[in-house]
Amino acid sequence: MTHTQPRTLIKDLATLPDGPVTVQGWVETVRDQKRVQFVILRDESGSAQLVNPVNEDTAETAATISGLMHGSFVTVRGDLKADERVKLGGLEVKVGELVVETVAKDSPIADDSSIDKRLDWRFLDLRRPEAQLIFRVQTTIEHAFRQHWIDEGFIEIHTPKLMATASESRAELFEVPYFETTAYLAQSPQLFKQMAQSAGFGRIFEIAPAFRADPSFTSRHATEFTSVDAEISWVESHEDVMAMHEQLLAKAVTAVIERHGEEIQQRFGIELQAPTLPFPRIPHAEVKRIVEEGGHTIERADGDLDPEAERRISAHVKETQGHDFVFVTEYPSTVRPFYHLRPEGREEVTNSYDLIYNGVEISTGAQREHRIERLREQALEKGMDVAELEEYLGFFEYGVPPHGGFGMGLARVVMLMLGLSSIRETTFLFRGPTRLHP
Amino acid sequence: MTHTQPRTLIKDLATLPDGPVTVQGWVETVRDQKRVQFVILRDESGSAQLVNPVNEDTAETAATISGLMHGSFVTVRGDLKADERVKLGGLEVKVGELVVETVAKDSPIADDSSIDKRLDWRFLDLRRPEAQLIFRVQTTIEHAFRQHWIDEGFIEIHTPKLMATASESRAELFEVPYFETTAYLAQSPQLFKQMAQSAGFGRIFEIAPAFRADPSFTSRHATEFTSVDAEISWVESHEDVMAMHEQLLAKAVTAVIERHGEEIQQRFGIELQAPTLPFPRIPHAEVKRIVEEGGHTIERADGDLDPEAERRISAHVKETQGHDFVFVTEYPSTVRPFYHLRPEGREEVTNSYDLIYNGVEISTGAQREHRIERLREQALEKGMDVAELEEYLGFFEYGVPPHGGFGMGLARVVMLMLGLSSIRETTFLFRGPTRLHP
Structure with a gap:
C-alpha cells in the first residue's frame, strides 16, 4: 500500500496530536465483538489498541479483522485519538x-510452553516483550563497553575463528576439514589477543563468537557463545585488568538503568543499582575459608571453587558489603593454566581472578606470563606437550610487553543482570x- | 620495575613540561656511537628518541643499549627535554x-619482504605504523556504524555461526562434525537476520565473522572475513536500505577524516573527502550500456558485471559526478538469489543493489521477498530443492513484515578507503x- 503518512512507532503515538497516522506491526490479540472490534497491535517499540466500529461502511475491514490470525503483520492507516479511558497508553x-x-x-x-519448545520456535518466542527487552x-551493555574502550584508545580487532592448532587443549575442540588439512574452531581469542600485544597494539578489545564442543547441558554452557574480550599492555599486575573490568561493568549497568531501568522493574521485578567502585576483592584462600566456615565443603579434587561456593561467597559479599560483584583473586597455580603469571616469590598463586556476579562466575582474567623461559617451564610442569605449544610460544621470542586481559561470557552477564535462570x-x-x- | 612516574604514551610527551617521565615500548632502531647512544622507541601512539651520553656513570646502561635487539620491549625512566633540534617530535x-x-x-x-612472508610473521608486520593506522x-569505522545504528534504535544481535543447514547453497561450505550430526559454518547471517524480522525486532545489526570455503586466491577473497550486516523491517523498497547504507558510510568516512585524516595523508598519500548524499544510483542495464560504450565487453555468461566493469563504472561516476561510491540498482532476476524481491509488474528485475566503492564491489543489498508463495515459486524457478529450503521457508509461514538489508565486507571497505591493494x-x-x- 502507499502510505499517505509515514510510519509512526507505537511508542511515539503519545507524542502526536489526534489525527491520521500509519502504524505497522503484528497482531497480538483480536477481540471480535458484534458492534465493535478491538485489535492489539504490537511493534518493536510497544503495543496499542486499534478499534473498528462495525457498520455498513466498515464491513470489509470487519471481515478482514474477523479472519485475522494472531501474529500476522499488518499495515494500518487510521485516526489517532487520545482517550484516557483506554488502559493501554490512553489512546487508540x-x-x-x-x-x-x-x-x-x-x-x-x-x-506456558517449555523452554525447549519455545527454543524450537525461537523466532516466535522472541516476539514476547520480555525477550525484546533482553x-x-x-x-546497551555492549555499546557501553565499546564506548569506554573507544574513549580509552583501544583498538578493535577481529581474530580468526579458524585456527591451525588448539590454543590450550584438544579437549572440547570442534574440528573442521579445511582444504588439504584440518582447522579448529577457536575456543577463545586468547592466543590472538596476545599476538596483538606482541604487535604493539597496546590495548585491544573484541566481542565475537567462541566455540566449545562441550557436551554439558547446564543453564550456563553453550557450544557457541559470545565472548567479550579485552587485553592490555604494560600492566603492573592483574590489578590493572580488574580496574578496567570493573569500570566497564559499572558503566554498562549505569547505561542499562538509564535506558531500561523502569521497564526492567516492570517486566522482571528487578531494581538495578549501579555498582560502587572498586568491586570487592577476596583472595581465593580466604573465599574457601569463608565458604567452609559457612558449612559448605568443596568436593572438587583440585580445590577450585564449585558453583555452590560461588553462590555462597556472592551471598556473603552481598550481605556484608551490599555488592553484586566480587573478584576472587590469587587463584592457586595448580588450578590455573600455564600462561597465568605467578608473582615473584609466590609461585603457588597466580596474578589472576574470577569475577562473580550475583552468584555465578562470568569471567576469568589474568596477567599473562610474557617471559618465554617461564612459559616453557610452566607448560612442562603442567605436563603439556611443548612441541605442540610452539606456535603459541613462537611469537614470545620476538618480544612481548607485560600484559593481561579477560574473557567474559556476554549471555551470562545479561542473564544475571535480569535475574534469569538460563x-x-x-x-x-x-x-x-x-x-x-x- | 617500580615506576616512580606513571607511564606516559609517547604522543602525550609533547604536552608535558621537561622533567621525569616513564615511557614503555619497543626498540625500533639503535644508533650506538662512541660518545652518545640514540634509541628510537615506539609505542602504540608514536615514536620518540631516547638519548644516553656514554660516560662512567652510564656505563651499565650503555652496555645494555649496545646489546639491544630491535623489537625488544623496554621500560625507560628518564628525563624529558624539549629540544627543537630533534627532528622526531622536537623532544628527547x-x-x-x-x-x-x-x-x-x-x-x-x-x-621489502613479500606480502606472503610478512603474513607468516604478521605479529611483527603489524608493528609498522601503517598497519597500526589501518x-x-x-x-573508527565500526564505531561510527554502531553509533548510527544505536542512535536509530537498532538492536545488536549475535547470530549463530554453526548451522544445521546450508542457507543458500552447498557450494563453498565448511562442514563441522557436530556430536551425532554435521553442522555448517555460516556463510552469512542472512537467514538469521530475517528471523529477527519475523521476531519483530524491527531493525538489527551485526558485525561478525562469516566463512566461505572459497578456493580462490584473489586480493578480495578470504575463507573467513568480517561481515557488516543490517536488516530493517517495513521497507517500501531497497531505497530504504540504500538510504540507511549511505548514511552509515558517510558518517564513517567523516569520522575517519576527523580522527585520522592527517595521518592517512602522511602515511598513504590520500586526502579523504566526505561523500555527499545521496550516493549516485545507476540501474544495472544503464551500467552495462555505459561500460560497453566505453569499449569493454562483459564476457560473463550470466550477464552480470565483471571486476573490469565495476572499475569502469566507478571511474565513470568519479569523472562525471566526482563521487567515490555508486549504487548499481535493478539487478536482473537471473543473476540474483531467489529471495530478492521482484517489483510488481517488473519480474525481470529485483529490488536489489550492489555498492561499488573506488572500483570494487563492497556490498550487496536488497529488499527480501517476504511472501512465502513467491519465495517457493522463485526457488523452484531457480531449480532449487524446495525440501531442503524448508527450514529457510518455515518461519515465513508465521508472519514476516516487508524487510530488507545488506551485507558488507569490512576489510574491503578499509582497503578501498586507504587505497591498498589487498x-x-x-x-x-x-x-x-x-x-x-x-
Whole structure:
C-alpha cells in the first residue's frame, strides 16, 4: 500500500496530536465483538489498541479483522485519538484501512510452553516483550563497553575463528576439514589477543563468537557463545585488568538503568543499582575459608571453587558489603593454566581472578606470563606437550610487553543482570549438543 | 620495575613540561656511537628518541643499549627535554634507567619482504605504523556504524555461526562434525537476520565473522572475513536500505577524516573527502550500456558485471559526478538469489543493489521477498530443492513484515578507503585456502 503518512512507532503515538497516522506491526490479540472490534497491535517499540466500529461502511475491514490470525503483520492507516479511558497508553487508533502484509499460521507455542519448545520456535518466542527487552539491554551493555574502550584508545580487532592448532587443549575442540588439512574452531581469542600485544597494539578489545564442543547441558554452557574480550599492555599486575573490568561493568549497568531501568522493574521485578567502585576483592584462600566456615565443603579434587561456593561467597559479599560483584583473586597455580603469571616469590598463586556476579562466575582474567623461559617451564610442569605449544610460544621470542586481559561470557552477564535462570533466554539462537535449530 | 612516574604514551610527551617521565615500548632502531647512544622507541601512539651520553656513570646502561635487539620491549625512566633540534617530535628522553622486559630475536622480515612472508610473521608486520593506522581506522569505522545504528534504535544481535543447514547453497561450505550430526559454518547471517524480522525486532545489526570455503586466491577473497550486516523491517523498497547504507558510510568516512585524516595523508598519500548524499544510483542495464560504450565487453555468461566493469563504472561516476561510491540498482532476476524481491509488474528485475566503492564491489543489498508463495515459486524457478529450503521457508509461514538489508565486507571497505591493494593488508590475521597460520 502507499502510505499517505509515514510510519509512526507505537511508542511515539503519545507524542502526536489526534489525527491520521500509519502504524505497522503484528497482531497480538483480536477481540471480535458484534458492534465493535478491538485489535492489539504490537511493534518493536510497544503495543496499542486499534478499534473498528462495525457498520455498513466498515464491513470489509470487519471481515478482514474477523479472519485475522494472531501474529500476522499488518499495515494500518487510521485516526489517532487520545482517550484516557483506554488502559493501554490512553489512546487508540480507529482503523481506516488495514492491509495484511503476511498472514500467519497459528502459533505452536504459548506462554506456558517449555523452554525447549519455545527454543524450537525461537523466532516466535522472541516476539514476547520480555525477550525484546533482553536484547535491547544486551545492545546497551555492549555499546557501553565499546564506548569506554573507544574513549580509552583501544583498538578493535577481529581474530580468526579458524585456527591451525588448539590454543590450550584438544579437549572440547570442534574440528573442521579445511582444504588439504584440518582447522579448529577457536575456543577463545586468547592466543590472538596476545599476538596483538606482541604487535604493539597496546590495548585491544573484541566481542565475537567462541566455540566449545562441550557436551554439558547446564543453564550456563553453550557450544557457541559470545565472548567479550579485552587485553592490555604494560600492566603492573592483574590489578590493572580488574580496574578496567570493573569500570566497564559499572558503566554498562549505569547505561542499562538509564535506558531500561523502569521497564526492567516492570517486566522482571528487578531494581538495578549501579555498582560502587572498586568491586570487592577476596583472595581465593580466604573465599574457601569463608565458604567452609559457612558449612559448605568443596568436593572438587583440585580445590577450585564449585558453583555452590560461588553462590555462597556472592551471598556473603552481598550481605556484608551490599555488592553484586566480587573478584576472587590469587587463584592457586595448580588450578590455573600455564600462561597465568605467578608473582615473584609466590609461585603457588597466580596474578589472576574470577569475577562473580550475583552468584555465578562470568569471567576469568589474568596477567599473562610474557617471559618465554617461564612459559616453557610452566607448560612442562603442567605436563603439556611443548612441541605442540610452539606456535603459541613462537611469537614470545620476538618480544612481548607485560600484559593481561579477560574473557567474559556476554549471555551470562545479561542473564544475571535480569535475574534469569538460563543463558538459553539471553542467547538469540542457542546452540547446545542437541540443538542446532533453528 | 617500580615506576616512580606513571607511564606516559609517547604522543602525550609533547604536552608535558621537561622533567621525569616513564615511557614503555619497543626498540625500533639503535644508533650506538662512541660518545652518545640514540634509541628510537615506539609505542602504540608514536615514536620518540631516547638519548644516553656514554660516560662512567652510564656505563651499565650503555652496555645494555649496545646489546639491544630491535623489537625488544623496554621500560625507560628518564628525563624529558624539549629540544627543537630533534627532528622526531622536537623532544628527547635522556635515559635514567632502562629495563629490558623481553629480549627479541632478530626480525625475519624487512620492509621489502613479500606480502606472503610478512603474513607468516604478521605479529611483527603489524608493528609498522601503517598497519597500526589501518586498524585504528577500522576501529573508527565500526564505531561510527554502531553509533548510527544505536542512535536509530537498532538492536545488536549475535547470530549463530554453526548451522544445521546450508542457507543458500552447498557450494563453498565448511562442514563441522557436530556430536551425532554435521553442522555448517555460516556463510552469512542472512537467514538469521530475517528471523529477527519475523521476531519483530524491527531493525538489527551485526558485525561478525562469516566463512566461505572459497578456493580462490584473489586480493578480495578470504575463507573467513568480517561481515557488516543490517536488516530493517517495513521497507517500501531497497531505497530504504540504500538510504540507511549511505548514511552509515558517510558518517564513517567523516569520522575517519576527523580522527585520522592527517595521518592517512602522511602515511598513504590520500586526502579523504566526505561523500555527499545521496550516493549516485545507476540501474544495472544503464551500467552495462555505459561500460560497453566505453569499449569493454562483459564476457560473463550470466550477464552480470565483471571486476573490469565495476572499475569502469566507478571511474565513470568519479569523472562525471566526482563521487567515490555508486549504487548499481535493478539487478536482473537471473543473476540474483531467489529471495530478492521482484517489483510488481517488473519480474525481470529485483529490488536489489550492489555498492561499488573506488572500483570494487563492497556490498550487496536488497529488499527480501517476504511472501512465502513467491519465495517457493522463485526457488523452484531457480531449480532449487524446495525440501531442503524448508527450514529457510518455515518461519515465513508465521508472519514476516516487508524487510530488507545488506551485507558488507569490512576489510574491503578499509582497503578501498586507504587505497591498498589487498584485503590481506586490512585483515588482522588473514585466512585463505593455504593460510591458517599464524
